[in-house]
Amino acid sequence: xxxxxxxxxxxxxxxxxxxxxxxxxxxxxxxxxxxxxxxxxxxxxxxxxxxxxxxxxxxxxxxxxxxxxxxxxxxxxxxxxxxxxxxxxxxxxxxxxxxxxxx
Numbered sequence: 001x002x003x004x005x006x007x008x009x010x011x012x013x014x015x016x017x018x019x020x021x022x023x024x025x026x027x028x029x030x031x032x033x034x035x036x037x038x039x040x041x042x043x044x045x046x047x048x049x050x051x052x053x054x055x056x057x058x059x060x061x062x063x064x065x066x067x068x069x070x071x072x073x074x075x076x077x078x079x080x081x082x083x084x085x086x087x088x089x090x091x092x093x094x095x096x097x098x099x100x101x102x103x
Contacts, residue, residue, distance in 0.1 A: 031100060038095045038102035045088035052081040059085060 001009070014026035023029040049059075056062040059081055066074055095102040 031098070034098065035095070035100045035102050038091050038100060041091045042088060042095075042102055045084045045091065048080065048084035049088065052077065052084075 010030065011026050014023070014029040017023045017029045018026060023032070052059070052062070056065075056077075062078065062081070066078060070078070091102065
């Protein structure tokens with residue numbers, strides 16, 4: 001699918017919402033959709049981070065505790081926690097770059 005086909009497809013998806021007056025433009029429709037997705041992702045990653053902080057304290061302390069003596073169970077939790085931190089920051093940064101308040 002080339003860029004023109006992609007753009008046409010996106011406009012086709014937004015068309016009913018614009019025609020019914022729910023949104024003024026396809027751009028406003030997609031900005032709202034992206035904002036909602038970003039807000040849900042940010043909340044989900046923050047919940048994961050909060051869960052591990054409650055269980056272990058800070059990520060840095062947990063990381064130091066595992067050095068040289070990690071068990072698979074703790075390594076899996078560490079990777080999940082690290083991933084949540086990285087993805088939270090990525091979603092926040094992408095939202096900011098688009099000028100979207102996803103909080």
